[in-house]
Amino acid sequence: MVNVVEKMDNKFKFFVQDYWDIFLGIFTILLAFYFHKNGEGALATLFAAVGIGSLSLTVSELAEILSIKLQEPYGSFVLTLSAVIVEIILLYIILLQAVADPEVIKTVKGGIISAVIVDMNVLLGLAVFLGGLKFTEQEHNKETSSAYTTILFVAAIALLVPGVLSLGKHSASIIEDASIAIAILLMLFYFIILVFQTKTHTHFFKSTARSRIFRIKRKMAKENQEQTESVDDYIFEKFNKLGLIFSIFLFIAIIAFGAEVFAIDGIAQAKEHGISAGLAGLIIAIVAVAPEIVTAIKAAKNDEIQRVVNIAMGASTVSILLTVPILMALAYSSGIRFTLDFNPLEIGALILTVILAWKTTDEGHTNYFEGMSHLMFFLAFAIIAVYY
Numbered sequence: 001m002v003n004v005v006e007k008m009d010n011k012f013k014f015f016v017q018d019y020w021d022i023f024l025g026i027f028t029i030l031l032a033f034y035f036h037k038n039g040e041g042a043l044a045t046l047f048a049a050v051g052i053g054s055l056s057l058t059v060s061e062l063a064e065i066l067s068i069k070l071q072e073p074y075g076s077f078v079l080t081l082s083a084v085i086v087e088i089i090l091l092y093i094i095l096l097q098a099v100a101d102p103e104v105i106k107t108v109k110g111g112i113i114s115a116v117i118v119d120m121n122v123l124l125g126l127a128v129f130l131g132g133l134k135f136t137e138q139e140h141n142k143e144t145s146s147a148y149t150t151i152l153f154v155a156a157i158a159l160l161v162p163g164v165l166s167l168g169k170h171s172a173s174i175i176e177d178a179s180i181a182i183a184i185l186l187m188l189f190y191f192i193i194l195v196f197q198t199k200t201h202t203h204f205f206k207s208t209a210r211s212r213i214f215r216i217k218r219k220m221a222k223e224n225q226e227q228t229e230s231v232d233d234y235i236f237e238k239f240n241k242l243g244l245i246f247s248i249f250l251f252i253a254i255i256a257f258g259a260e261v262f263a264i265d266g267i268a269q270a271k272e273h274g275i276s277a278g279l280a281g282l283i284i285a286i287v288a289v290a291p292e293i294v295t296a297i298k299a300a301k302n303d304e305i306q307r308v309v310n311i312a313m314g315a316s317t318v319s320i321l322l323t324v325p326i327l328m329a330l331a332y333s334s335g336i337r338f339t340l341d342f343n344p345l346e347i348g349a350l351i352l353t354v355i356l357a358w359k360t361t362d363e364g365h366t367n368y369f370e371g372m373s374h375l376m377f378f379l380a381f382a383i384i385a386v387y388y
Contacts, residue, residue, distance in 0.1 A: 018234050021061075025054030025251075029258040041265040041272075048262035049287045055255050056086045057291035059248055062236055066244040082248070084318045087115055087288040089256050091323070092330050094263040094284065095338070103277070104267060105338060110281020110385075111288075112323060113346040116152075116316045118285045120353045121378035123293045124312040128360070129371025131300030131308070138305035142364030148313035149358040151193060155320045156350045158182050158189075159340055166341040179340040183325040190321035262287070278345065278385035289315075305366055313357070345388050349381050 029051035035044035063082035070078060091111050098104040131138050162179045236247060270280045292311055299307040324340065331338035356377055360370040 021054045021057045022251075025051045025058065025258075026254065027051075028054065029254060029261075032258060032261045036261045036265055041269050044261050044265040045269050048258045048265070051258040052086065052090065052255055052262060052287055053290045055251050055258070056288070057294065059086065059251050059255070060291050060295060062244055062248045062251070065237055065239075066241065066248070069241055069244070081318060081322075084115075084315060084323055085252060086255055086259075087111075087285075087319060088323050088326055089252065090259045090262070090284060090288055091327055093256065093259045094267065095327065095331055095336060096334060097263055097267050098331075098336050098338075099334070101267070105336070106277035107267070107270070107280045107284070108327070108338075109340075109342055110278050110346065111284040112281075112319070112327070113342060113350055114278075114281045114285035114385075115288060115319050115323070117349055117353055117378065117381055118282070118289045119292070119312045119316045119319065120152075120357050121374040121381070122286070123289060123296045124308060124357065125371045125374025125378060126293060127296040127300035127308040127312075127371070128305065128366045129368045129375060130297055131303070131305055132366060132368030132371055134301060135303050137365050137367050138300070138303060139365045140306040140309045140361070142362060144306070145309050145313060145357070145361035145364075147196075148309075148317055149354055149361070151189075151317050152313065152320070152354045153351070153358070155186060155189070155317070156347065156354055158185060159320070159324070159342060159350070160347050162340040163342050163344070163347055172339075175339050175341055176337065179328065179338075182340055183328045186321045187325040190318075193317070193321070276386060276388060278388045279382075282382060282385050309361060343388075345384060349384075353377065 028047040032044045032046075032048035032051060035041075035047065059082055063078050067078045091108050094104060094111070095108045098108070128138075159182065161182055162175050165178050166175050236244065239247065266280075266283075269275070275283075292315060296308045296311050299305070299311070328338050328340075356374065360366060360373060
C-alpha cells in the first residue's frame with residue numbers, strides 16, 4: 001500500500017514538473033484577459049507577461065524535442081528560430097499600436113536592440129557567472145563564438161547606416177529607402193549564414209547539436225533510475241514531427257492572444273507612469289528572453305557552456321537578421337512607416353556588446369569574472385535606458 005501511494009506521489013510530482021508551464025501560462029493569460037476587460041491595466045500587463053514567459057518555455061521544450069527528431073544541422077536551426085518567434089509576435093502586436101500612437105515605434109526599436117543586449121549580457125553573463133562559480137573555468141568551441149561575433153559585428157554596422165543618414169539631415173524618403181535596402185541585405189546575409197552553418201561549415205557548429213533544454217525530470221531520472229518509467233511519460237515526446245509542429249503553433253497562437261493584452265495595456269501603463277521608450281523596450285526584451293535565460297543557467301550549471309554560447313549568440317544573430325526584415329515587411333503591410341534609424345545609445349550599446357562578447361569568448365573558455373563583466377555592462381545600459 002505504501003509503495004502504491006509513493007508511486008502515485010511520484011507520478012503527480014513528475015506531472016507537475018512536466019506541465020506546470022502549460023497550466024501556468026494558460027491560467028495567467030486568462031487572468032490577463034479578465035483584468036483587461038475590467039480595466040485593471042497593471043494586473044493585466046503583469047499576468048500577460050507571466051503567461052507569455054511560461055508558454056515560451058513550452059515552445060522551447062517542444063522545439064528541443066523536434067530538433068532531436070530532425071537531427072543536425074536542422075536541429076540547431078529549429079532551436080535558434082524558435083528563440084525569436086515569440087519576440088517577433090510580441091514586437092509586431094506592439095507595433096500595431098503605432099497606428100494610433102506613432103511614438104510606439106520607438107519602443108519597438110528599443111525592443112529589437114534590447115533583445116540582443118539581454119541575450120548577450122544578461123543571458124550570457126548570468127550563465128557564465130554561475131557556471132564559473134561552480135566549475136571555476138568552462139570551455140567551449142571558440143570557432144562558434146568567433147563566427148557569431150563576426151556576424152553580429154557586421155549586422156550592427158549595417159544597422160548603423162540609416163542612423164548616420166538621419167544625423168546628416170537627409171530626407172525621410174532617403175532614410176526609408178536606405179532602411180529597406182539594409183533590411184534586404186540582412187535577409188540575404190542570413191541565408192548565406194544558413195548555408196555556411198548547415199552545408200559548408202557544419203563542423204563549426206557541431207557542438208550545438210545537443211539539446212538546449214534541461215528538464216528537471218531528466219536530471220532526476222539520472223539520479224534515480226528506478227523512476228525512469230514515470231519520468232519518460234512526457235506526452236509530447238510521443239508526438240511525430242507534424243504533431244510537434246502543430247503543437248508549437250498552437251502554443252504560439254495562445255501566446256499571441258496574451259501578447260495583444262500585453263501590448264495594449266503595457267503601452268498604456270508606460271504612458272501613465274512616464275516609462276521611457278528605452279526602458280519599455282528593455283522590459284519587452286526581458287519578457288521574450290526570460291525562458292532562454294532559465295535554459296542557459298541550467299546548461300551552465302551542468303557544465304555545458306557551449307550550449308550557452310549557442311543560445312545567446314545564435315538567438316541574437318537570428319534576432320537581428322530575421323526580426324528586422326520581417327518586422328519591416330509586416331509594418332509596411334499594415335500601413336505603418338518603420339525605418340531603421342536607431343538612436344546612438346541603441347547602436348552604440350549593440351556594437352560595444354558584440355566587442356565585449358568577442359573579448360570574453362575568443363579564447364574558448366570562460367570564468368565568473370567574464371560573466372560579471374557582461375552583467376555590469378547590462379546594468380550600466382539599463383540605467384541609461386531609464387533616463388534616456
